Amino acid sequence: MTGPARPPRPPSRRARRGRLTRSAEFERVYRQGRSHGNRFLVLYTFPRGNGPAGADAADTGPRLGLSVSRKVGGAVERNKVKRLLREAFTLEAERVDASWDEDVVVVARPDARDLADREGLAGVRAALAELLARAAGAERHRPDASS
Secondary structure (H helix, E strand, O other), rough: OOOOOOOOOOOOOOOOHHHHHHHHHHHHHHHHHHEEEOEEEEEEEEEEEOOOOOHHHHOOEEEEEEEEEOOOOOOOHHHHHHHHHHHHHHHHHHHHHOOOOOOEEEEEEOOHHHHHHHHHHHHHHHHHHHHHHHHHHHHHHOOOOOO
16 A cells, blocks of 8 residues: 655755755865854854855855854744755845855854744844844955956
């Protein structure tokens, strides 16, 4: 007997390859990247360049890493903040140029939980959009940025 067929994944869900997963990847972004912060979040960005040999076209675009400490709250609150950040990043990444090939780490500050509770996705998205706009502006004005 076979059970009901699984529905396909929604297209807005980011694949694993769109995420930073290894500690070394996070460290590289923290140490060599640029940071921008506000009351709720800190955004670190680092251009990937060509990436590892053998990377295919599916590996282009920004990759997201999240850091949400226990200062934000318990497991339920942290997972809520992470879910909202992933969704906000997916929505904002659609507005960014497809050639934007960077690793991005978002660190949630303790006030991010209050923002998520008070304003939900709209508030988290606005806070993230502000930082992404600043990062994009800094990238354009970076002297060693290649165009």
